[in-house]
Amino acid sequence: MVSDILQTNLNGLILNNPILTASGTYGYNDEYEEFIDVSNLGAIVTKAITLKPRAGNKHTRIIETKAGMINSIGLENVGIEKFLNKKLPVLKEKNINFIMNLAGSTLDEYIELAKICNKNSIKAVELNVSCPNVKSGCLEFGVDENSLYELVSSVRQEYKGFLAVKLTPNVTSIEKLAQACQRAEADAISAINTLKGTRIKLDIINGKVNKTVVTGGYSGRGVKPVAIGAVIRIKQATDLPIIGIGGIENLNDVLEFFTAGANAVQIGTANFTHPEIAEKLVFELENFIKTNGFKDLEELKKELRK
Ligand SMILES: Cc1cc2nc3c(=O)[nH]c(=O)nc-3n(C[C@H](O)[C@H](O)[C@H](O)COP(=O)(O)O)c2cc1C
Known part of the structure; x- marks a missing residue:
């Protein structure tokens, strides 16, 4: 149990700490229990949940790159009904704070998901409007400010809890999209989702060429500068709290995101190689604040942004 110097307030959503x-990259928690005490995290964000279960893509889904990975999972998930019946009771019983990541293919699907979350008193939701690995749906909302405004305001009408919108970096002006979210009364912006990319892996033996080509979302260490840049631009364009995401691997990365303007951060790809990393960062951040003589996280953030 960590002390309250890390407490983080995201527009009324109070978290014990800013490390999510x-x-x-974290399923619904079960996979990580053997490595850490998940209840020590600020929150976990669930795998995207859709109205119906999805099997995801059939082709190669994941490939490593020099500074990260490309994934093309295709939103494989258990669907909202199974999440509510099977996964939610476990999260509640274990006292794990969570934010539900929601994805749909149409406006009506998002509205339906919002209604179900509201009915089931889900405290916090993150709208995935930015997945690059599915043929129809969510990315289209995330790249057009008018569609995004319509989507977020429609969800807002049906869902009264904490509403974050997760933006894609694959746009010309992320500022305009963040402003559309603010006008639609979202509570926070999560940034960024993956960058669209392709890896071609060649294996050439005795003149015979074997190719593996994976197109999907690029994540990990290599995307950090893009994410930091996005956080800075969103901070300048809106008053919404920002959850910074992209390539975070250590405490210094976390501090850089706070400096850019993030109020909290999410750890993604790094979990795959270091399943204990998120919890470790909670303790390291607390220790850093104490040893550097700051009163609390807010004082540290102020100092970083001077
Ligand atoms: C295997 C994999 C699956 C992902 N699935 C989702 C998803 O379902 N919903 C979503 O909003 N983002 C998804 N993301 C994006 C991450 O949440 C995160 O925004 C992105 O990977 C950047 O952070 P990172 O560089 O720390 O991984 C996924 C990323 C990876 C690597």
């Missing part, structure tokens, strides 16, 4: 895990 990113959607799609």
Whole structure:
């Protein structure tokens, strides 16, 4: 149990600390229990949940790159009904704070998901409007400010809890999209989702060429500068709290995101190689604040942003 110097207030959503895990890299918690005490995290963000279960893509889904990875999972998930019946009771019983990441293919699907979350008193939701690995749906909302405004305001009408919107970096002006979210009364912006990319892996033996080509979302160490840049631009364009995501691997990365303007952070790809990393960062951040003589996290953030 960590002390309250790390307490983080995201527009009324109070978290014990600002270290969260990113959607799609942490399942629904079960996989990580053997490594850490998940209840020590600020929150976990669930894998994207859709109205119906999805099997995801059939082709190669994951490939490593020099500074990260490319994934093309295709939103494989258990669907909202199974999440509510099977996964939610476990999260509650274990006292794990969570944010539900939601994805849909149409406006109506998002509205339906919002209604279900509201009915089931889900405290916090993150709208995935930025997944690059599915043929129809969510990315289209995330790249057009008018569609995004319509989507977020429609969800806002149906869902009264904490509403974050997760933006894609694959746009010309992330500022305009963040402003559309603010006008639609979102509570926070999560940034960023993955960058669209392709890896071609060649294996050439005795003149015979074997190719593996994976197109999908690029994540990990290599995307950090893009994410930091996005956080800075969103901070300048809106008053919304920002959850910074992208390539975070150590405490220094976390501090850089706070300096850029993030109020909290999510750890994604790093969980795959270091399943204990998120909890470790909670303790390291607390220790850093104490040993450097700051009163609390807010004082540290102020100093970083001077
Ligand atoms: C395997 C994998 C699956 C992902 N699935 C989702 C998802 O379902 N919903 C979502 O909003 N983001 C998803 N993401 C994006 C991450 O949550 C995060 O925004 C991105 O990977 C950047 O952070 P990172 O560099 O720390 O991984 C996924 C990322 C990976 C690597």
